[in-house]
Amino acid sequence: MPLIWLKKTLNHWLPQACVLCHCYHANPMALCDECEASLPWLHHSCPRCGAHQSLMAEDTTCGNCLLEAPPYEQTLCPLSYDSTVGKFIYQLKFNHNLLYARLFAQLLSRRVQGHYHTDLPEAIIPVPLHRSRMRKRGYNQALEIGRYLSKQLTVPLDYQHCWRTKQTKAQAQLDFKARQGNVSRAFRARPMPYRHVAVLDDVVTTGNTAKAFCQTLQKAGVKRIDVWCCARPPFD
C-alpha cells in the first residue's frame, strides 16, 4: 500500500517524536535523551529473580532465591515499575499502542547486549496469553515486544511450542496462597528443540507466573532458562 510505504519511509528519515514529551529528537530510541534519562532504571536487583535490592545488597542473591532456587537462571530487567512505566504498560496493553512494544524492546535489547557475551539464548519465548484474553485484546503484548526484540538481537522468536490453558486472575489482586494456586498448571508445551531459552514478559510482579511457565518449559526439555522482563515493581 503506497500510504504505508510513504509513512515507513518518512518515519525512517524524519526525526521521531518522543513518546513522553512529544518533542522531535535524534535519539534512535522512541524517547528523547532527557526523557530516557528520567526513566526509573532498576540499578540494584537480585540477579536471580530481579527483586529490588538495597544499595548494600547489590548483586547478591535475595533471601527468597536462597531459600528456594527458582526454575530459571537469571532475570534481566531494565526498569522499576512506577507510575510512568505504568502508563506505558497501560498504553501497550489496553490502548493498542504498539509504539511502546518497540520502546520496551529497545530498552531490553540494550540491557541484553550489555550482559551476554557468547551465550545468548537460542530462542525468545513470550509468556502466552489465554486464548479468551487474546480474543478480547487482539494481541499478546509480550509477543509484540518479542517481535521487535527478536529482530534487534537476531534471536528467533518462538510462540508455537507453548500455550496457556488456564485463564488466571491478576497476581497482584490475590493473597500469597491464592497466587501460587492461581498459576499452577496454567501452561502447556510441546517438546522443545532448545537447551537454553529466554522467557519474555512485560512486567514480572510476584514471579509466580514466570516460575510456573519455566517449570512447564523444563518439563518440555529446556535445560537453562533466563527471564527477560521490562519492569519489576518494588514489592514482592
Ligand SMILES: [Zn+2]
Ligand atoms: Zn521526551
Ligand SMILES: [Zn+2]
Ligand atoms: Zn531473588
